[in-house]
Amino acid sequence: xxxxxxKPDIYWVGVIDWGARxxxxxxxxxxxxxxxxxxxxxQITLLDTVKYDFSDITIGNIKSVxxxxxxxxxxxxxxxxxxxxxxxxxxxxxxxxTIYITERGKKGLDRHxxxxxxxxxxxxxxxxxxxxxxxxxxIETPMLHWPDSMMTYVKEAKxxxxxxxxxxxxxxxxxxDDEFIECASHAALEDSVVDxxxxxLMPFGQxxxxxxxxxxxxxxxxxxxxxxxxIIWRKQPERVIQMYQDMVDGKAxxxxxxxxxxxxxxxERMTVPVMQGIKDEGVDCTVIKLRATPGSVAVxxxxxxxxCLIGTPTLNNTIFPSLAGFLTxxxxxxxxxxxxxxxxxxxxxxGAVKECYEEFKKMGLEAVEPGLQVVYKPSSEDGKxxxxxxxxxxxxxxxxxxxxx
Ligand code: FEO
Numbered sequence: 001x002x003x004x005x006x007k008p009d010i011y012w013v014g015v016i017d018w019g020a021r022x023x024x025x026x027x028x029x030x031x032x033x034x035x036x037x038x039x040x041x042x043q044i045t046l047l048d049t050v051k052y053d054f055s056d057i058t059i060g061n062i063k064s065v066x067x068x069x070x071x072x073x074x075x076x077x078x079x080x081x082x083x084x085x086x087x088x089x090x091x092x093x094x095x096x097x098t099i100y101i102t103e104r105g106k107k108g109l110d111r112h113x114x115x116x117x118x119x120x121x122x123x124x125x126x127x128x129x130x131x132x133x134x135x136x137x138x139i140e141t142p143m144l145h146w147p148d149s150m151m152t153y154v155k156e157a158k159x160x161x162x163x164x165x166x167x168x169x170x171x172x173x174x175x176x177d178d179e180f181i182e183c184a185s186h187a188a189l190e191d192s193v194v195d196x197x198x199x200x201l202m203p204f205g206q207x208x209x210x211x212x213x214x215x216x217x218x219x220x221x222x223x224x225x226x227x228x229x230x231i232i233w234r235k236q237p238e239r240v241i242q243m244y245q246d247m248v249d250g251k252a253x254x255x256x257x258x259x260x261x262x263x264x265x266x267x268e269r270m271t272v273p274v275m276q277g278i279k280d281e282g283v284d285c286t287v288i289k290l291r292a293t294p295g296s297v298a299v300x301x302x303x304x305x306x307x308c309l310i311g312t313p314t315l316n317n318t319i320f321p322s323l324a325g326f327l328t329x330x331x332x333x334x335x336x337x338x339x340x341x342x343x344x345x346x347x348x349x350x351g352a353v354k355e356c357y358e359e360f361k362k363m364g365l366e367a368v369e370p371g372l373q374v375v376y377k378p379s380s381e382d383g384k385x386x387x388x389x390x391x392x393x394x395x396x397x398x399x400x401x402x403x404x405x
Contacts, residue, residue, distance in 0.1 A: 003061045004175050006232055007157040007224065009040040013061035015054040018171045025329070026199040027294030030192070031171025034082055035228045037161055038062055039154070042132030043072035047152055047161050048228055049086035058086060059093065068093035073131065076101045077163040078149045079108045083228055091118055100129065102140055105148035141165065141211050143204045158223040164200065166240045167229030168192035178235040192230065193240060197247050198303035199296045202333040209248035212241065250337030254401045255284040256394060257301040260311025261291055261322045266345035266377050267313045273383045274309065274343060277390025283397060290322045295329050307339045307397035310356050314346035319355050327359045339400045340365050341393050343372040343386070368396045
């Protein structure tokens with residue numbers, strides 16, 4: 001790759017990580033990018049770095065535009081390793097540059113690098129920096145994604161450099177939304193936005209809601225949003241803002257995600273009539289076998305659906321391991337506005353279904369109790385119970401969904 005001019009004298013100098021498949025536990029089947037940006041102005045300014053492993057590539061991209069020693073300002077919007085761990089390499093090349101960072105960013109960076117060598121200016125929301133023809137405005141966005149996070153708005157370019165927000169884990173030759181839609185599809189792009197939000201930003205939904213309201217109140221003219229991951233929004237920046245507004249408000253489809261695993265196919269056999277019952281009640285249904293599917297994909301499907309059923313066998317009196325791990329991961333993401341239920345087979349003592357409901361309670365999620373358990377292999381009578389269980393759950397989901405219409 002080489003630098004890509006995204007606005008007059010503003011370049012994408014990032015890298016594409018085609019092989020990224022695990023992002024701190026979040027499975028990324030489509031890889032990712034680490035985007036950073038270079039503004040060629042009277043004061044040459046670099047916004048963010050990239051993951052350390054790729055520092056040579058971003059430096060090569062910078063060199064294709066300018067001599068890195070001429071960089072006057074380095075802005076660190078977010079200190080997480082995927083964006084800030086090349087800072088040493090950059091500062092070796094531009095040792096006199098001033099680093100612009102939030103107070104919490106500086107404290108965090110102090111724990112990652114020997115910062116005593118560098119000049120800093122601490123910034124907060126509303127602070128500005130004139131670099132020549134362009135004026136930059138800093139906007140703190142704590143917990144979007146870490147306490148240190150901020151965005152940088154380039155006023156004359158109507159460009160919001162949004163760091164993790166509005167990103168997607170997509171490794172692609174396309175740099176812009178319209179390019180990606182042309183070579184893939186609009187649905188694939190939006191699916192990536194939901195996937196990223198569900199697995200990274202879901203816990204911070206209410207903070208994001210307040211921050212988006214604050215951003216809109218500032219009345220900034222935005223005709224491009226450039227995140228630190230994935231494609232740049234030049235055709236439809238307003239669409240991704242709308243998607244975020246919908247997600248923080250808990251918008252979901254009238255659909256049920258069945259997320260299950262199985263030991264000897266008994267719980268799997270229950271899944272089919274449960275699904276049929278849901279569909280016969282007029283509710284769409286997605287079925288995910290967990291050991292065959294990354295948990296992060298299951299989280300995305302749950303997040304797209306108003307209701308979710310967990311199908312788990314009982315193993316050693318408790319939840320099947322793949323589902324136990326999934327529920328722990330889900331609890332950390334603090335989902336809201338979803339209704340849950342559970343079913344599964346057991347041999348003698350049972351216990352997994354009951355424990356699922358305890359997990360739902362810990363998450364503060366509404367649940368349709370008591371779930372359904374079947375001993376060993378489901379009989380044809382059990383199949384009828386599963387079907388009715390699916391129908392009843394779908395009815396409860398429809399009722400619950402009305403609250404959000
Ligand atoms: Fe892409 Fe929070 O780092």
